[in-house]
Amino acid sequence: MQSADPVLVTSGMDEKRWQGLRESGFRIFFVGLFSLVIAFIVYSRLTVPSADPLAVQAQQLSNLAYAVLAITAASMASMLYGVYTIFRAEQMRTAGSDSLISFITGAFANRTYWKIMAVAAIGYGVFFGFLSQILVYRPDVSLTERGVEVSSVDLTLCCAAPGYMPMFTVYITDHFLILIIPLNVILATVVSGLVGFNVALSIFAYRLKKAMRATTSLAGGVGATCGLFVGCPTCAGSLFSALIGVGVAGAGTSASVLAPFQTLFIAASIPALVIAPFLIARSIRSVSNCRLT
Known part of the structure; x- marks a missing residue:
């Protein structure tokens, strides 16, 4: 039986690794982005002046405001970490190549x-x-x-x-x-x-x-x-x-x-x-x- 080429096996493992890392980075980034957008839209809708008797009460709105600020901070952290993860994946993918991205990521x-x-x-x-x-x-x-x-x-x-x-x-x-x-x-x-x-x-x-x-x-x-x-x-x-x-x-x-x-x-x-x-x-x-x- 002929054994697999170790170079090809290693190359395949590296490709799966950077692909998985990049996909993870995009997921983390978009979770933070969508959370941020949804929080802003929901809060804006709830704070529109209205005569609706079911409108959010002041105390509830205050709690919601603090929640939105907390979501903003968490979402920003999530998006920053997602971008960092994608950047690391690009470092792995373009290492040794002559692309512009490789020179950008290589500096870091x-x-x-x-x-x-x-x-x-x-x-x-x-x-x-x-x-x-x-x-x-x-x-x-x-x-x-x-x-x-x-x-x-x-x-x-x-x-x-x-x-x-x-x-x-x-x-x-x-x-x-x-x-x-x-x-x-x-x-x-x-x-x-x-x-x-x-x-x-x-x-x-x-x-x-x-x-x-x-x-x-x-x-x-x-x-x-x-x-x-x-x-x-x-x-x-x-x-x-x-x-x-x-x-x-x-x-x-x-x-x-x-x-x-x-x-x-x-x-x-x-x-x-x-x-x-x-x-x-x-x-x-x-x-x-x-x-x-």
Whole structure:
């Protein structure tokens, strides 16, 4: 009896392994995504002003709001882990090939670049947080004078487009607060993660042979700059308006008015940040091919 070729057996096992890993990553990602979408839609439907006597009571709505915030956090963690799992599968699948994806994933075989990505993403996230008004510092506004207890938390239950409610506010000091809007935090996480990824990959390319090209830098720069404006700057402004008497309805109106502009900045920033790694990978591949020749 002729024995099976060990090379073919190993190759078949590796293929099943990366396929299984990738399918698992997609399942984890889509479970988180669907959970997030469903939670936003259900909460939005339940918080629409209505004369229905069966409408959700305030206490029940408060509990539901905390549940939605918890689901948002869990769904984000699920999607991030799903993307990481898919990335690992692509590392296995493209190892040793000449594809652009192999040069992108290959850079992160060294843990140093994961650390660089984390530092860059956190740093950019803090910067993004202040510009998008997730982190609000107003030395000219006294929260205590507006009747706000410091330190305390506040939950705004309604009413705005899906993803903007519930708002969770943490009053840290008399002039500093954290305004958590689910959609805003999600966008901040996505943009910051992509910026960190591009920074780490760019440093890898630079260290390889100072291979940064003008096109790559421009694409990454456009994505990072536009990404600063993906968030909803008026959400915090609406909060302060509510403190001085405009009310929650004004916040919802402001968010609705800015929705088209927010979509425009998302369209400009996220695709640029997604395309940038492939442009960087082209420069890495050209440098690698030059070294081989």
